[in-house]
Amino acid sequence: MTIEVRDGVTVIDGRPHVLVTADYPYYRDDPSVWADRLRAMRDELGIEVITSYIPWRHHQPDADTAPDFTGRTHPSRDVLGFIELCHRLGLKLVAKPGPFIHAEVTYGGLPDWVCPSTDPGIEPLLDAEGRPSTWSDGNGRPNRPLPAPLGPAFTAKVTEWLSAVGKVVLDATTHPDGPVILMQIANEGIYTNGARSLSAYDYSASGLAFFRERLRNWYGTLEEYDRVHATTSATWDDIEPPRAWEEASIPEQMLTYADWGRFHTEYTAEIYRRWADAVGCSVPVVVNLNPPTIEELDDWLVRVRPETWQHINYGFTNWMGVVSTDPDAQARYVIAAKRAPGPNLEENWGFSVLYDESYADATTSYHQTLLALAAGATGFNVYTGAGTSGWLPDLDTAHASPYPDCAPIAADGSPTEKAPVVRVLADFFALHGEEFLECAPVTGGAFGVYSPYAGIAAWAGPEREGIPQCGEALRAFHTRMRAEGVDYALVDLETATPEQLAVHPSVTVPGGPFLHRHVQDLLAGHLATGGDVVLDGPVPALDEKLRPCTVLADALRSRSSDEAAEPDGGPVRVVSGHADAFLRKHPKRDVQYLTVLVQNDNDAPVRVETPHVSVELVSARGGAAVVRLAGGKLDDFVVKGLNGFLSSAVPASITVGDAGLTADRPADLARVHGVVRQLG
Numbered sequence: 001m002t003i004e005v006r007d008g009v010t011v012i013d014g015r016p017h018v019l020v021t022a023d024y025p026y027y028r029d030d031p032s033v034w035a036d037r038l039r040a041m042r043d044e045l046g047i048e049v050i051t052s053y054i055p056w057r058h059h060q061p062d063a064d065t066a067p068d069f070t071g072r073t074h075p076s077r078d079v080l081g082f083i084e085l086c087h088r089l090g091l092k093l094v095a096k097p098g099p100f101i102h103a104e105v106t107y108g109g110l111p112d113w114v115c116p117s118t119d120p121g122i123e124p125l126l127d128a129e130g131r132p133s134t135w136s137d138g139n140g141r142p143n144r145p146l147p148a149p150l151g152p153a154f155t156a157k158v159t160e161w162l163s164a165v166g167k168v169v170l171d172a173t174t175h176p177d178g179p180v181i182l183m184q185i186a187n188e189g190i191y192t193n194g195a196r197s198l199s200a201y202d203y204s205a206s207g208l209a210f211f212r213e214r215l216r217n218w219y220g221t222l223e224e225y226d227r228v229h230a231t232t233s234a235t236w237d238d239i240e241p242p243r244a245w246e247e248a249s250i251p252e253q254m255l256t257y258a259d260w261g262r263f264h265t266e267y268t269a270e271i272y273r274r275w276a277d278a279v280g281c282s283v284p285v286v287v288n289l290n291p292p293t294i295e296e297l298d299d300w301l302v303r304v305r306p307e308t309w310q311h312i313n314y315g316f317t318n319w320m321g322v323v324s325t326d327p328d329a330q331a332r333y334v335i336a337a338k339r340a341p342g343p344n345l346e347e348n349w350g351f352s353v354l355y356d357e358s359y360a361d362a363t364t365s366y367h368q369t370l371l372a373l374a375a376g377a378t379g380f381n382v383y384t385g386a387g388t389s390g391w392l393p394d395l396d397t398a399h400a401s402p403y404p405d406c407a408p409i410a411a412d413g414s415p416t417e418k419a420p421v422v423r424v425l426a427d428f429f430a431l432h433g434e435e436f437l438e439c440a441p442v443t444g445g446a447f448g449v450y451s452p453y454a455g456i457a458a459w460a461g462p463e464r465e466g467i468p469q470c471g472e473a474l475r476a477f478h479t480r481m482r483a484e485g486v487d488y489a490l491v492d493l494e495t496a497t498p499e500q501l502a503v504h505p506s507v508t509v510p511g512g513p514f515l516h517r518h519v520q521d522l523l524a525g526h527l528a529t530g531g532d533v534v535l536d537g538p539v540p541a542l543d544e545k546l547r548p549c550t551v552l553a554d555a556l557r558s559r560s561s562d563e564a565a566e567p568d569g570g571p572v573r574v575v576s577g578h579a580d581a582f583l584r585k586h587p588k589r590d591v592q593y594l595t596v597l598v599q600n601d602n603d604a605p606v607r608v609e610t611p612h613v614s615v616e617l618v619s620a621r622g623g624a625a626v627v628r629l630a631g632g633k634l635d636d637f638v639v640k641g642l643n644g645f646l647s648s649a650v651p652a653s654i655t656v657g658d659a660g661l662t663a664d665r666p667a668d669l670a671r672v673h674g675v676v677r678q679l680g
Helices: 031-045 079-088 152-170 205-219 222-229 251-279 297-303 327-339 362-375 419-438 451-460 471-483 498-502 517-528 551-558
Strands: 003-006 009-012 015-017 019-023 049-053 092-096 180-184 344-348 379-383 443-449 487-492 506-510 532-536 573-576 579-585 591-598 606-609 614-618 624-630 633-639 653-656 659-662 668-672 675-679
Touching: 003 180, 009 180, 015 419, 019 419, 031 079, 031 419, 079 092, 079 152, 092 152, 152 251, 205 222, 205 251, 222 251, 251 297, 251 451, 297 451, 297 471, 327 362, 327 471, 327 487, 344 362, 362 379, 362 419, 362 579, 362 591, 362 624, 419 591, 419 633, 419 668, 419 675, 443 471, 451 471, 471 487, 471 506, 471 532, 498 517, 506 517, 517 532, 517 551, 532 551, 573 579, 579 606, 591 606, 591 614, 614 624, 624 653, 633 653, 633 659, 659 668
Parallel strands: 019 049, 019 379, 049 092, 092 180, 344 379, 443 487, 443 506, 506 532
Antiparallel strands: 003 009, 009 015, 573 606, 579 591, 591 624, 606 614, 614 653, 624 633, 633 668, 653 659, 668 675
16 A cells, blocks of 8 residues: 655545544543544544544653553553554554644643753743743643754754654554554644744744854855845844844845745744654655634745645644634635645534534534635544543643543544534545545636745734735735635745646736746746736835846736636626535536535525536535536535524525425435435
8 A cells, every 4th residue: 555645635555535534632531442432433434544643741751761652651651552453443544743732732742841941951932022932731820931943952852752653653553564644743833833923933042043044045145145135244143033023114124024934934844854854754744734813824824835845745724713604714714725735634523612612513613624625625634533531630631521522422432413424524525535636626816925025024014005915915815706706726936837827817916026036937927828917016126136127027018908817617606695615627527516605694595606507505504515516417415404503404405407405304415426315
């Protein structure tokens, strides 16, 4: 069996799969129930791949003792036995050794003995004001400083941990002889901080040393650095990073902020590489970035650049609000799914007490899962698949059993009302996933992310006159495109190729005083071949070294008004009801996949007009549907008719042209492989 990740898609033995997974925190349960919970997730949920963190603090609570992976100090530490159990039950596994995991585990899963307040030899992670970045465990426990990831003492300790996981746990359990098919490193950035501001870290000595080393690499000589920045520096160590926004009226001053953003790009990539290399695992490596906040969208865009990660593959999580009622949450989720191809590695299917009461019903999670897949995700995760209880006190003192409170498999092992909803989605994508991934989103354009502008805007904030924007322009572009019923793509302008740009009829680009010369060449070439470039801001007149460059300006001036390309296939319009819709089309067969996302306030039938067919559905408030259309006719589908949280219950129905199906009672309605199911 071969395992690859190609363009964000998990490929097993040459066949692409929508990666459908469920998390099970074995370390929170009594080992006597592991087998029962795994069977329940396999048989009741249709799950074939389990994900699980391997918490450092759980397996090595004492610095002077080697990690326990066999249960010699406590049965719940027998992760080797857990992995073997997965293998015997025919389940594959995504192993997640941290070193930081969050997962509501004390100190984010780090052992107490790597805390800088415990060991003064460990350098703390510092923010722009020189204050330690801290982690709160809740329940009245004081915040504790986090270790600087590049600090030498912590680097030595974390390398020992990850190397031990690699040698003792993973070497003998990876495919084809074992169940481990992927490894996830870190958590939502480094310390669940992938979406935080650029001023939040890393101003520690080790972080600043890496920053100045990168400056030397980028600029070569101090003379060139000073020329570009209009400064005078005696040594590289004289150069300070930005710590607060100061007026920057000329491009030379702006570049200081762009440099710190570029540092974050390479800093994140460096830590991912070091930690993945320390494990030395033979299977593909993924990460799980948290979606951006709207306020810190620029900070996220400049930091999250999967194109620079080499062998590290992109993935993302949820944890950002209820998308069926909050437009900002919806935008954040869509942007995370579109930033790069990759799976959703944590969708909240079990936490209502800890996050939002609406998650008590499956509909909220179901809606968000379908939105992520429609927007570009290559898989989804049920976090967590089963409720747990009985963890060791030092692992988590802030949360009560069960964890989580409303999982598809309850803490006693019984299936809840969420179980059949997960099962029908798992079955649908097990049958149609490969074809779904072959279908391309029907888009009407792309937004070009330009990292230097994001780095500047992250400090300046929105609506500053004369300051280039990126995140604000992207948010407005998202709203405009969704209002027009047109899907879109995100492209990284600094790494995009002419072939990647050519598939988009129009590319919207943030404007500003400078733009990389090769990016200007790329956009000018796109114009020359019949594409359109929409500049959201001033036309650049300089290149990245602040030398005169008007390639793009010249190309825009020479463009005729009738050269703009038309969107491929036209918009997908919701003509009645309050909903959103996305369409994917197969490049070789007459097959489309339509996803309809119904908002929480909708009480009417939803009618969607695609370029080729009209679809009408009846869904619960906050529900959603995924529909396979073959030859313009209705094929398999899933429609949500029940939402207990909103007290919304309707006989779900779907009609395409003259053909349709309706549930005979208030229920969800599905057809998979031609077999009709009513759920509820």
